[in-house]
Amino acid sequence: MRRYIKIFSTFARACLVRDMTFRVNFLLECLTSLGWMSMNLAFYLLIFSFTPEIGRGSGWSREPFFAFVATGLIINSIVQTLFMPSASELTEMVRTGGLDSVLVRPLDAQFLLSMHRFDFSSMANGLVGLGLLSWAVLRFPVTPPLIAWLLYPLLIVCGVAILYGLIIMLAAATILMGRNQSLYDFWFYITNFSRYPAEIYAGPWGDPLRSFCTFVIPILLVVNVPAGTLARPLSGESLGMVVLTFAAAGISVGLSRVVFQAALARYRSASS
Amino acid sequence: MSTTANSESLHTSSGWFPGLRSWWRMLIICLEERLAYRSDFALGTVMRFLPIVTQVFLWTAVFAASSRTDIAGYSRDNIVAYYLLTMVTRAFSSMPSLAGGISRSIRDGSVKKYLIQPIDYIGFLLASRIAHKLVYYIVAILPFAAVLFFCRGYFPPAPDGLTIAAYILSLLLSFLLGFFLEATLGMIAFWFLEVSSIIFAYMLFQYLLSGHMFPIDMLADIPTGITGVSLADVVRLLPFEYTAYFPAAVWLGKITGWELVRGLLIEITWLVIMIGVCRFVWWRGTKRYSGFGG
Amino acid sequence: MYNSSETKSDLIIEVNDLAKEYRVYDKPEGLWASVRGLFHRKNRIIHALRGVNLSVGRGEFLAMLGPNGAGKTTFLKLLSGIITPTRGTARVLGHVPWDRADDFRRRFALVMGQKNQLWWDLPAAESFRLHQEIYRIDPVRFAKIRDELVDMLGVSHLLGQPVRELSLGERMKLELIAALLHEPEVLFLDEPTIGLDVVAQHTIHEFLRHIQKQRSVTVVLTTHYMKDVAALCERVVVVTHGSILYDGSLEQIVDRFTTHKVVTLDLENAPAPGEMERFGFSCEVHGPRVSLRIDRSRIADVLPKLLASQQVRDVSVEDVPLEEIVAGLFRGAANRQAGVDPEQEVGAV
Numbered sequence: 001m002r003r004y005i006k007i008f009s010t011f012a013r014a015c016l017v018r019d020m021t022f023r024v025n026f027l028l029e030c031l032t033s034l035g036w037m038s039m040n041l042a043f044y045l046l047i048f049s050f051t052p053e054i055g056r057g058s059g060w061s062r063e064p065f066f067a068f069v070a071t072g073l074i075i076n077s078i079v080q081t082l083f084m085p086s087a088s089e090l091t092e093m094v095r096t097g098g099l100d101s102v103l104v105r106p107l108d109a110q111f112l113l114s115m116h117r118f119d120f121s122s123m124a125n126g127l128v129g130l131g132l133l134s135w136a137v138l139r140f141p142v143t144p145p146l147i148a149w150l151l152y153p154l155l156i157v158c159g160v161a162i163l164y165g166l167i168i169m170l171a172a173a174t175i176l177m178g179r180n181q182s183l184y185d186f187w188f189y190i191t192n193f194s195r196y197p198a199e200i201y202a203g204p205w206g207d208p209l210r211s212f213c214t215f216v217i218p219i220l221l222v223v224n225v226p227a228g229t230l231a232r233p234l235s236g237e238s239l240g241m242v243v244l245t246f247a248a249a250g251i252s253v254g255l256s257r258v259v260f261q262a263a264l265a266r267y268r269s270a271s272s
Numbered sequence: 273m274s275t276t277a278n279s280e281s282l283h284t285s286s287g288w289f290p291g292l293r294s295w296w297r298m299l300i301i302c303l304e305e306r307l308a309y310r311s312d313f314a315l316g317t318v319m320r321f322l323p324i325v326t327q328v329f330l331w332t333a334v335f336a337a338s339s340r341t342d343i344a345g346y347s348r349d350n351i352v353a354y355y356l357l358t359m360v361t362r363a364f365s366s367m368p369s370l371a372g373g374i375s376r377s378i379r380d381g382s383v384k385k386y387l388i389q390p391i392d393y394i395g396f397l398l399a400s401r402i403a404h405k406l407v408y409y410i411v412a413i414l415p416f417a418a419v420l421f422f423c424r425g426y427f428p429p430a431p432d433g434l435t436i437a438a439y440i441l442s443l444l445l446s447f448l449l450g451f452f453l454e455a456t457l458g459m460i461a462f463w464f465l466e467v468s469s470i471i472f473a474y475m476l477f478q479y480l481l482s483g484h485m486f487p488i489d490m491l492a493d494i495p496t497g498i499t500g501v502s503l504a505d506v507v508r509l510l511p512f513e514y515t516a517y518f519p520a521a522v523w524l525g526k527i528t529g530w531e532l533v534r535g536l537l538i539e540i541t542w543l544v545i546m547i548g549v550c551r552f553v554w555w556r557g558t559k560r561y562s563g564f565g566g
Numbered sequence: 567m568y569n570s571s572e573t574k575s576d577l578i579i580e581v582n583d584l585a586k587e588y589r590v591y592d593k594p595e596g597l598w599a600s601v602r603g604l605f606h607r608k609n610r611i612i613h614a615l616r617g618v619n620l621s622v623g624r625g626e627f628l629a630m631l632g633p634n635g636a637g638k639t640t641f642l643k644l645l646s647g648i649i650t651p652t653r654g655t656a657r658v659l660g661h662v663p664w665d666r667a668d669d670f671r672r673r674f675a676l677v678m679g680q681k682n683q684l685w686w687d688l689p690a691a692e693s694f695r696l697h698q699e700i701y702r703i704d705p706v707r708f709a710k711i712r713d714e715l716v717d718m719l720g721v722s723h724l725l726g727q728p729v730r731e732l733s734l735g736e737r738m739k740l741e742l743i744a745a746l747l748h749e750p751e752v753l754f755l756d757e758p759t760i761g762l763d764v765v766a767q768h769t770i771h772e773f774l775r776h777i778q779k780q781r782s783v784t785v786v787l788t789t790h791y792m793k794d795v796a797a798l799c800e801r802v803v804v805v806t807h808g809s810i811l812y813d814g815s816l817e818q819i820v821d822r823f824t825t826h827k828v829v830t831l832d833l834e835n836a837p838a839p840g841e842m843e844r845f846g847f848s849c850e851v852h853g854p855r856v857s858l859r860i861d862r863s864r865i866a867d868v869l870p871k872l873l874a875s876q877q878v879r880d881v882s883v884e885d886v887p888l889e890e891i892v893a894g895l896f897r898g899a900a901n902r903q904a905g906v907d908p909e910q911e912v913g914a915v
Contacts, residue, residue: 003699003700003702006699007696007699007700010688010692010695010696010699014685014687014688014692015687018687024466025466028466028469031469032469032472032473032476035472035473035476036476039476039479039480039485042480043485043486046486046490046491047330047334049493050334050338050340050343050490051334051335051337051338051340052337052338053337053338054330054333054334054337055333055336055337056333056336056337057337058333058337096681097678097681098681098682098683100643100646100648100676100678100681101676101678101681101682101683103646103647103648103666104646104647104648104671104674104675104676105671105700105701106668106669106671106672106700106701106702107668107700116685185316185319189319189322189323192322192323192326193322193325193326195326196326196329196330196333199333200329200330200332200333201329202329202332202333202336203332206329206332209325264666265650265664266650267648267649268588268649269643269648269649300597303597304596304597307601
């Protein structure tokens with residue numbers, strides 16, 4: 001609804017104004033996230049000095065792998081900019097009673113709680129990701145077909161949706177348990193599995209882990225499928241994964257909403 | 273870390289190292305605090321091993337595609353053992369919120385009471401860190417032992433007694449070195465307000481250069497401008513390697529004989545340097561600070 | 567906005583046997599208890615609210631008076647739909663609050679003292695604009711009401727500053743404005759004057775009185791300050807330990823809970839020790855000033871004797887101070903909780 005867009009832009013504007021007021025801080029934050037990223041890129045270059053490919057026959061040679069990394073940067077940048085700041089404030093809001101004031105407004109609580117604060121410095125990584133993607137794709141032996149280009153942005157949105165659903169479910173857990181544990185910790189551990197292509201999970205331990213992280217908590221679909229669409233030749237199997245990703249996105253968003261509403265219904269409001 | 277409550281109890285004693293009884297009290301309080309978050313720490317300790325799982329799979333995939341049996345002298349199994357051992361080293365050398373805590377107490381002025389009282393701030397911090405670490409070990413020993421036992425197949429046979437002694441020594445030294453590195457870092461707040469970015473930059477370099485991400489030996493093929501000196505050699509001269517890489521490499525037998533002795537000597541040298549730097553920075557910092565009469 | 571057809575009769579708030587219980591875990595004390603706490607946690611049930619009944623009509627200004635932990639805030643949270651009850655029913659404006667229907671939420675407002683509901687980083691003006699969007703207030707009407715309220719409280723110079731930079735009193739004024747922008751029919755105020763200085767309290771009292779009359783808002787205000795109650799409303803509900811002890815007018819509290827009056831005498835000379843006690847009433851002597859607590863029914867009898875026996879410069883006959891009555895009520899309830907015989911006369915010292 002147009003109302004939600006207006007409210008969103010009010011918050012976005014306020015955040016932007018604040019970031020620009022503390023310009024130096026903003027720049028420092030951009031630099032630090034770029035710093036982390038460069039370090040990881042250096043690590044990947046090091047790895048590729050030892051091997052031509054990650055995973056025998058997986059197709060993740062250097063350029064496709066960097067396309068994978070770039071896709072990860074783009075998706076994570078979107079999530080970190082739009083949703084993480086609000087979600088990580090949730091523990092504090094539960095503690096101080098800020099959640100109470102959200103619940104009395106005639107507005108969707110999930111919307112307010114997941115989208116009232118933004119972190120624009122996280123966009124830096126996303127921009128670098130776009131650059132990295134261009135670099136990598138230009139070096140592909142075969143240019144990806146048109147359909148891959150059409151699917152790619154849609155799959156990025158799906159990846160963001162899957163992660164969003166996970167964030168909301170973690171937020172629901174926070175509301176229910178009133179935990180002190182920062183959301184970022186859980187988030188880090190869960191998303192750590194998706195840092196590398198799913199193909200690395202092989203063998204007697206790897207296969208079940210891979211299935212779990214594809215079909216139960218589908219984090220391995222988030223980056224793998226969009227990146228694979230561009231970087232690896234399309235096949236029946238990969239199109240199947242595309243469909244699966246669309247489904248996972250829908251389920252993630254839908255299921256998380258149900259869980260979140262249930263958590264709100266049980267809210268204890270233990271503040272003072 | 274309830275340092276304020278604990279510092280009151282330590283004020284009864286003066287001198288470089290606080291009374292043993294007050295320290296014991298602090299230990300007990302710390303233990304109680306840990307136990308209060310019962311499910312948190314059990315889960316939290318195990319979860320810290322999760323990133324290693326990803327790294328193990330990554331390296332397995334790297335080995336699979338490269339048709340090599342070792343990279344820079346590390347077989348695949350070696351690498352798994354290496355990561356697990358760096359976790360052990362990190363259990364000694366990581367100082368969570370030490371730098372941040374010091375900088376915060378400088379910024380909000382609570383460090384002032386240490387300037388007035390006849391108590392040694394650094395000594396106090398060190399004592400409280402020892403207490404916290406001991407509590408952490410008590411609480412984490414089971415999960416650690418379980419994981420290491422579970423993965424014992426990846427380890428080479430245990431090294432000889434002398435090497436084990438060297439290993440333990442390097443662990444203890446890494447604790448002290450880690451402490452003085454971060455304590456000095458935190459004291460930069462005497463001069464700069466925005467310390468968190470500096471701390472972050474330090475963490476970044478430490479992560480990269482300590483061997484936390486990969487064994488430093490892997491940099492051996494990367495040349496620097498100077499002939500016969502690889503990037504690995506340069507990085508090995510820095511103190512960072514001792515916070516993760518060195519003890520692990522010692523246990524795995526990658527550093528032996530004269531190299532081992534040399535490594536330990538360098539570690540001790542860095543420690544002595546850092547103790548000196550830390551004291552100096554504290555002295556200059558407090559001088560400057562009192563000048564403000566805040 | 568006013569759907570009077572929805573509410574039969576003019577009962578805005580109907581509460582029936584509303585109760586709320588919490589399970590709470592005790593924090594272990596000492597090392598051994600902490601270790602045991604790993605395996606078994608002691609817990610107990612807190613009865614925040616025990617079967618409360620209440621009805622409030624349109625336009626009433628009701629105060630809920632009670633000590634901390636009495637259940638007042640829990641009650642308001644239930645009526646605002648923030649939490650769900652353990653048992654019982656409630657209807658506000660015809661809605662079940664914890665269904666959290668948008669239609670309901672648009673018609674009431676909640677203001678909590680010392681808790682910030684305005685967006686911390688935004689200037690108040692932006693918060694108000696946000697409110698306009700959230701509550702879908704017509705822009706023309708919004709501007710009119712906002713300007714009116716801002717004028718009334720004299721805060722127009724504060725609108726541009728981020729809320730976190732303002733003092734508590736200033737913030738509370740802005741909170742009240744924000745709460746009234748969408749012209750709610752019901753206003754819930756949870757300890758709105760807590761932590762404010764006397765001037766700010768007074769301003770807010772005036773403001774609330776004016777608003778309530780002008781717009782016929784139904785107001786439920788919780789507080790533990792007698793001052794708020796005396797200044798603002800006729801109807802008082804006294805709450806302790808999750809139950810309603812009294813529900814009626816302020817004057818009637820005096821009649822209901824005391825049988826005594828306080829007689830204060832200003833004597834020419836300080837009385838001799840033990841002299842005033844002769845009359846057999848509890849008394850306090852401070853130099854030439856004597857206060858006695860005398861049974862109401864006996865005042866007509868005793869007073870002339872008193873005046874005759876002493877050289878009296880001035881005399882006053884007053885009710886037991888409200889604070890004392892209420893404090894006594896609280897104490898009595900606490901004693902009941904603890905199993906002590908409560909049959910102590912309130913106001914009898």
